[in-house]
Amino acid sequence: MTRVRKIRFHCFGDNEVLQLDEIKQSGPDARQILVAVRAASVNPVDFKIRSGKYPSVKDDRLPYTPGRDVSGIVLQCGAQVDRVRVGDEVIGMVPVWGGGYAEQVVLEERAIAIKPGGIDHIHAAAIPLAGQTAYQGLFRHGQLRAGESVLIHGGSGGVGHFAVQFAKACGARVLTTVSTEHVAFARSLGADVVIDYKTQRFEEAASHIDLVFDLIDGETRERSWAVLKQGGRLISTLTVPSQDRARAAGVKAMRYTVEPDGNELSEIGALIAAGKVRPHVEKRFPLDQAIAALASVERGHSAGKVVLAVS
Structure with missing residues (x-):
């Protein structure tokens, strides 16, 4: 198994609990894909989870890697995946058990779409969630x-x-x-x-x-x-x-709570590719500055999105 860098926390708390770990990356199941993350979006739900205030993520999910949406390149497809191929550039929502602040992440096939043309991975990562x-x-x-x-x-x-x-x-x-x-x-x-x-x-x-x-x-x-x-x-x-x-x-x-929907994400991507909608990225940070990125979102008052540039 490949070893990859991931931002994780092993207990709930403030931003100081975040750390950069290097761990083995597991492969995808039948209806999943493994993605090399180029950029990951930072969202308010990330600091809610980190603080232990999100109902769906408790101690049994620790250690936890934040990040609910990414843009990247398909590295491996599960045996039953038929929507994308290795090498495709994709965007997608990460399941609630997390993983976006990382060099690689596993996504469900139903939660992804081809990255819209005309924008880079930084701006594409701002889209899914x-x-x-x-x-x-x-x-x-x-x-x-x-x-x-x-x-x-x-x-x-x-x-x-x-x-x-x-x-x-x-x-x-x-x-x-x-x-x-x-x-x-x-x-x-x-x-x-x-x-x-x-x-x-x-x-x-x-x-x-x-x-x-x-x-x-x-x-x-x-x-x-x-x-x-x-x-x-x-x-x-x-x-x-x-x-x-x-x-x-x-x-x-x-x-309501947002649900991952790759077909809907493709519709959004079409609007962006057509120039009718543009994602706005206010700030970008490297992966190893995830603490600063999350602190920026937690303070609020940013226009548009904050994104981690992973690779």
Whole structure:
């Protein structure tokens, strides 16, 4: 077995628990592929898992390698894999048991897609988790259609910057809330109305909204019920919305968790290859600076994504 470098933690805690280990890499099962990682995305779920606050990852998963999405090159295919071949450049979501912060990782065949043309691995790695989170929230769960209006809370972040572009690409009217320093960035993504939440209440600019895509929660969500039209939808990646509040407002509301879907990821890749959507990478770090990369995401306030350059 080949020995590869992986960022791991052997106990839960702050960033200091992360360390660079060199271990043997196992091969893929029948419906899996082994990928040489060129870049790995850094996501908020990574520090939630590292801190021990993510329900699906407990002590029995230790030692744990963070990282839920990657871009790289296929090294080996399982016996029943038929979607890709050795040498293909691919992107994909890593299972919740992790592994993206590494020189090699095993992915499920159903969770991958061919890397979009016209972008490098750094930008491609930014796509799978954040892109599918945005896509599923808007379309699978939010049922957004052309001509409708959507208010995206947090439109400059990793998920939000994809959501703004997806919504525009489908023909929706897009309103988004961002901080002062990200107003120009949100406008560059194509948002029709950009609301600086530090200086303006979004209720002053938004009303009769078909869909609220909530990436913020808390007081922002509570104020969002009033801007939805009757029969509207509120979709969140965070806590479960109050069904009492939803009934009182005459709307539907739900929380969801992103699911890996290679076919859907291919649709996203087609939008990117066509130039309709562009992943934005705010910062990049080498693999051995994963502590700094994760700290940057944990502090927040970045536009777009933070990515590890692995090789």
